Amino acid sequence: MEFITVDNQFEKHIALIRLNRPKELNALNLQLMGELRDALAELDADDEVRVVILTGNEKAFAAGADIKQMAGKTAIDMLITDQFSTWDQIKKTKKPLIAAVSGFALGGGCELAMTCDMIVASESARFGQPEIKIGVMPGAGGTQRLTRAVGKARAMEMVLTGKFISAEEALAAGLINRIAPVEMYMEAAKDLAREIAAMSPVAARLAKESVNRAFETHLDEGLHFERKNFYMLFASEDQKEGMQAFVEKRKPEFKGK
Ligand code: DAK
Secondary structure (H helix, E strand, O other): OOOEEEEEEEEOOEEEEEEOOHHHOOOEOHHHHHHHHHHHHHHHOOOOOOEEEEEOOOOEEEOOEOHHHHOOOOHHHHHHHOHHHHHHHHHOOOOOEEEEEOOEEEOHHHHHHHHOOEEEEEOOOEEEOHHHHHOOOOOOOOOOHHHHHHOHHHHHHHHHHOOOEEHHHHHHHOOOOEEEOHHHHHHHHHHHHHHHHOOOHHHHHHHHHHHHHOOOOOHHHHHHHHHHHHHHHHHOHHHHHHHHHHHOOOOOOOOOO
16 A cells, blocks of 8 residues: 555554545545555455544645546546546445545545545635636536535535635535544544444444435435334344343443344
8 A cells, every 4th residue: 555554453443544645635546546445345344343534634635636647638538447436436335434634625535525424624624626727527426415415505606616615614514523623633533433333333334324325315215225224233133232231221232243
């Protein structure tokens, strides 16, 4: 791994992936995205890991896809190689994924954060879709996920003017979950990860799938999907343990089975 670092034991049941191209503000070149895809697939398959935190550094989560790598491409290059398909794999991660964002989260960087399930930001975080300024438009969810998260008016303005929003604005708009001072945002992300890691991983997986389904289908189908997943959890040991622990007035010990 050249452009990311992976710690699968950042803390018990919590893994950390750090984007690591600091000089380029973590611009997402194809190699980095391939490494990220592979690391997420590995962590998804690791029974010890229950939650993954994805972060950059204080100055940048990621300033977008690598413009220098894209600049000379033709439409047919893009189509034939379809190198951006790595993004589809990242979206398929089954475990809860928390983006810990400080500094720039722009273009593909903002889209990558939005592909995660939750975003914890430092006070210095800036979110934006500035692709319009380089003659293109968002290509990895910036017109779709952003619009669903912040509504049409704000999304339209961000996408058409390229203007950035602050962490405060992002929180008010519903794009992110929490803000912390720069020295504390990793701790805040860890706190959130710890809370989730203490829950049943089986329930977390099906709950994540069900929430995501809300964006992909109509209400009736979504409710049906939710109910099936709810019923399915009664096949898990974690459901027995969770309910028994409640009855016995003790903390549950979930095993992910
Ligand atoms: N690509 C390549 N290099 C970048 C970069 C980027 N996106 N952003 C920054 N860098 C590099 C700079 O070129 C500079 O390198 P050197 O000149 O030192 O070699 C270094 O990082 C430091 O940047 P600056 O000197 O510019 O730093 P400043 O603090 O002055 O400015 C900035 C920070 C973030 C405001 C500025 O760097 C900037 O505007 N960066 C570009 C932001 C941007 O336009 N991002 C959107 C890119 S397009 C898709 C998936 C994804 C995408 C599309 C499709 N599919 C799945 C189909 C995504 C597209 C995009 O993200």
